[in-house]
Amino acid sequence: MLLNSKSFHVWKHPDSFSWQETIVSMALVGAMIGAASGGWINDAYGRKKATLLADVVFTAGAIVMAAAPDPYVLILGRLLVGLGVGTASVTAPVYIAEASPSEVRGGLVSTNVLMITGGQFLSYLVNLAFTQVRGTWRWMLGVSAVPAVVQFFLMLCLPESPRWLFMKNEKDKAIAVLSKIYDIARLEDEVDHLSAALEEEQQRKHTVRYLDVFRTKEIRLAFLAGAGLQAFQQFTGINTVMYYSPTIVQMAGFNSNQLALLLSLIVAAMNAGGTVVGIYLIDHFGRKKLALSSLSGVIVSLVILAGAFFAETPGSSNGIYGWLAVIGLALYIAFFAPGMGPVPWTVNSEIYPEQYRGICGGMSATVNWISNLIVAQTFLTIAEALGTGVTFLILAGIALLAVVFVIVYVPETKGLTFVEVERIWKERAWGSSYNTESLLEHGNEST
Secondary structure, eight states: OOOOTTTOGGGGSTTHHHHHHHHHHHHHHHHHHHHHHHHHHHHHHOHHHHHHHHHHHHHHHHHHHHHOSSHHHHHHHHHHHHHHHHHHHHHHHHHHHHTSOTTTHHHHHHHHHHHHHHHHHHHHHHHHHTTTSTTHHHHHHHTTHHHHHHHHHHHTTSOOOHHHHHHTTOHHHHHHHHTTTSOHHHHHHHHHHHHHHHHHHHHHOSOOOGGGGGTSHHHHHHHHHHHHHHHHHHHTTHHHHHHHHHHHHHHTTOOHHHHHHHHHHHHHHHHHHHHHHHHHHHHHTOHHHHHHHHHHHHHHHHHHHHHHHHHOOTTOOOHHHHHHHHHHHHHHHHHHTTTTTTHHHHHHTTSSOHHHHHHHHHHHHHHHHHHHHHHHHHHHHHHHHHOHHHHHHHHHHHHHHHHHHHHHHOOOOTTOOHHHHHHHHHHHHHOTTOOHHHHHHHHHHOO
């Protein structure tokens, strides 16, 4: 971000590094708050209004950052940007999933991840363009408002989620939207499914609250799978590996100062390219198989990285071990991006019943952001205390636990309707012999 001690006079204070850490981490704090509240906003006011709100808050944050006269205001701007990002991270996958036919739902939700990884790549290009402009970092931060403004006006032209409209008894509007997605025969099936879901919701006769997620067994199981995937996405080290990439290049004998931006471009391009592959595979290969194959490759890659750091001797500047680390980095991105990049977001957009989708999606996204913050704040400390090689082995061990978790707790949802997915959780919770009426009775009695 090209911030230095001359950016603000306050940074001449000996604790300027702490200031920079605070500024960087404040966006994550905002994202956690935005994700936690975003689920409720989605359920109460709709997916469209939640997206518009996220755009407004993000734009305000970008303007505040660009105009910040001191670090305190810059921190406020970062918090606002984080709030917008957190709310959007909950809303976008749910909105896309609810407006998508089941046979292409995974690919369309994964496209959201492509927009994120592609946006990261474009951000590096934008930053490169502004490196020679006076007030570099202000332009870099301020220009981030442009996509939010564009999305705001485009979103005004889009309809509300048809499933949200139906659950709010706005059936005519919902059917009008659904008729643009499905043919007549399929439309009738979708309306029947939504009518059954609405009837079940009316029988419950209460507003879903956060604690309700843990009171019904099938919802607990669904949330465990969704939140677990989000946590493992971060704890398998994606942001750590991305952060450590300049050091890996330095190990290969290159000047990391000269190649840092180029490396960032290459890694970001690989990440976006891998997501494109994931868009195809997620609806053809399946969510569960894609996650397992992705994690298997991640484990191998992290072991290679660990081995390279173990073998590299202090003060050495070259060779084979450095290149081995670069290969490990490339393999990691190649395996992570198509699988564990999009799968957690796709699964979380489709495994919850309609009345719980917003609130559970928000809670699981909050788990993702909290995990992100934990990894960001602990990696360097652990690496310094135990060594980088040991740290990468720890990440490989976590990835191995993730494999077991996916096998045990995550069902395959490829091509299933929301009703069919909901039936999976009810059968896991109560057994296949229970019908819908008895399940409702058990749900009310469960704790």
